Amino acid sequence: xxxxxxTPRYLIKTRGQQVTLSCSPISGHRSVSWYxxxxxxxxxxxxxxxxxxxxxxxxxxxxxxxxxFSNSRSEMNVSTLELGDSALYLCASSSALGxxxxxxxxxxxxxxL
Amino acid sequence: GENVEQHPSTLSVQEGDSxxxxxxxxxxxxxxxxxYKQELGKxxxxxxxxxxxxxxxKDQRIAVTLNKTAKHFSLHITETQPEDSAVYFCAAAILTGxxxxxxxxxxxxxxxxx
Numbered sequence: 001x002x003x004x005x006x007t008p009r010y011l012i013k014t015r016g017q018q019v020t021l022s023c024s025p026i027s028g029h030r031s032v033s034w035y036x037x038x039x040x041x042x043x044x045x046x047x048x049x050x051x052x053x054x055x056x057x058x059x060x061x062x063x064x065x066x067x068x069f070s071n072s073r074s075e076m077n078v079s080t081l082e083l084g085d086s087a088l089y090l091c092a093s094s095s096a097l098g099x100x101x102x103x104x105x106x107x108x109x110x111x112x113l
Numbered sequence: 114g115e116n117v118e119q120h121p122s123t124l125s126v127q128e129g130d131s132x133x134x135x136x137x138x139x140x141x142x143x144x145x146x147x148x149y150k151q152e153l154g155k156x157x158x159x160x161x162x163x164x165x166x167x168x169x170x171k172d173q174r175i176a177v178t179l180n181k182t183a184k185h186f187s188l189h190i191t192e193t194q195p196e197d198s199a200v201y202f203c204a205a206a207i208l209t210g211x212x213x214x215x216x217x218x219x220x221x222x223x224x225x226x227x
Contacts, residue, residue, distance in 0.1 A: 042219040056212040
């Protein structure tokens with residue numbers, strides 16, 4: 001069974017640009033969550049999608065948005081990039097809402113210059 | 114919201130010794146406490162988890178203990194090996210049908226020295 005796949009693996013952008021990250025969950029998994037990982041801050045929850053609906057949202061500005069498609073694939077978008085958005089963005093999938101076991105992808109390393 | 118504190122931030126042990134990492138949480142409604150291991154450049158992987166109706170859980174060399182009254186939980190690794198070197202994250206969540214939001218600690222860099 002293929003794991004969680006995130007693309008691209010690395011991204012370099014400049015301030016003010018926007019970026020879209022992609023996540024394909026494990027086959028059969030319908031819940032997709034996004035986390036931001038920065039040194040010293042650990043992993044911070046961005047949002048979670050299930051059945052194409054956002055179910056939970058973390059404390060991030062509206063520049064961070066996401067969506068989920070009917071095949072459970074998810075995308076995350078960050079608009080008007082800031083230097084502080086540089087981070088590893090991790091996607092995790094689980095089989096259902098309330099199913100605690102999260103399986104993480106390898107992440108997208110975003111660098112904002 | 115939930116807040117999880119994790120200590121120590123770095124831990125160095127000799128091979129064969131035990132390692133203990135401690136976390137505290139703030140929301141007494143939290144009922145699920147997983148631990149993730151992240152090796153350098155790799156994805157976080159679930160190594161053990163515990164629900165609030167259990168006080169201790171063990172899986173070979175790793176164990177987790179939970180004290181609901183004090184709102185803290187700990188990871189114990191015995192007979193440490195070099196391959197245990199990694200960053201370990203604790204997390205807490207309220208499991209409901211409403212979602213899988215985990216609140217993570219800031220991580221512990223464990224180094225097992227030969």
